[in-house]
Amino acid sequence: MSAAFSPLIKVMKNNYDRVAGFYDMLSKLVFGNTLMEAQRSVLHFIPEGAKILVAGGGTGAILEEISQIRPYNIDITYIEISQKMLDIAKRRDVGKNNVQYMHEAVESFHSVERFDMIITSFLFDNFKQDNAEIVFKNLDNKLHSKGFWLFTDFNVENKPGKFWQKWLLKSMYLFFGILSDVEAKKLPDTEMLFSKAGFKTVFQKSFYSGFIQSLVYQKP
Numbered sequence: 713m714s715a716a717f718s719p720l721i722k723v724m725k726n727n728y729d730r731v732a733g734f735y736d737m738l739s740k741l742v743f744g745n746t747l748m749e750a751q752r753s754v755l756h757f758i759p760e761g762a763k764i765l766v767a768g769g770g771t772g773a774i775l776e777e778i779s780q781i782r783p784y785n786i787d788i789t790y791i792e793i794s795q796k797m798l799d800i801a802k803r804r805d806v807g808k809n810n811v812q813y814m815h816e817a818v819e820s821f822h823s824v825e826r827f828d829m830i831i832t833s834f835l836f837d838n839f840k841q842d843n844a845e846i847v848f849k850n851l852d853n854k855l856h857s858k859g860f861w862l863f864t865d866f867n868v869e870n871k872p873g874k875f876w877q878k879w880l881l882k883s884m885y886l887f888f889g890i891l892s893d894v895e896a897k898k899l900p901d902t903e904m905l906f907s908k909a910g911f912k913t914v915f916q917k918s919f920y921s922g923f924i925q926s927l928v929y930q931k932p
Contacts, residue, residue, distance in 0.1 A: 725892075730891045764787065769833070770833070775805075776805055826855065829862065832864070840900065
């Protein structure tokens with residue numbers, strides 16, 4: 713069956729080529745260093761000699777953060793659908809780690825390799841629920857049993873005084889929907905996906921008054 717008609721692969725949008733040149737500056741303008749701090753908070757789970765899949769890595773700042781903790785002997789497969797963001801990522805200092813850069817959509821990534829760890833930072837917020845499930849299943853199949861999934865993304869709390877989170881998220885979806893054709897209009901239920909697959913939460917930390925969450929899941 714061809715990819716165009718495969719039930720496991722859908723054509724995705726979510727390409728950040730138009731904003732690649734100013735994405736990091738924009739994120740710092742809105743969130744300061746919080747986005748990077750949230751991603752950095754889970755990196756201490758990376759063991760020596762790990763084989764890592766970074767899915768939807770953006771401009772590659774996470775590569776420099778990994779090299780600060782593990783400067784050598786880490787094998788990283790780095791997937792990014794935006795060619796312009798991938799070009800920026802290739803210029804990052806990765807220490808003596810081995811990085812394989814792949815210009816590809818996460819949902820269509822195929823590999824016979826299995827990874828010790830998967831890192832997804834602000835990836836799932838791009839997808840509608842059904843496509844998020846496709847992405848999750850594809851990545852889950854690439855992770856070793858007992859492997860770790862380092863997950864960072866936005867979060868909306870249904871609590872008094874947290875209405876601003878919905879408005880900020882809505883504004884972000886409007887902005888990136890226009891410039892990057894982001895398909896989602898609301899966050900998918902990723903907690904349900906991890907729970908149904910039997911993952912165990914081993915670490916959790918909130919940032920930006922709960923609007924950003926970093927979690928480490930372990931596969932059963």
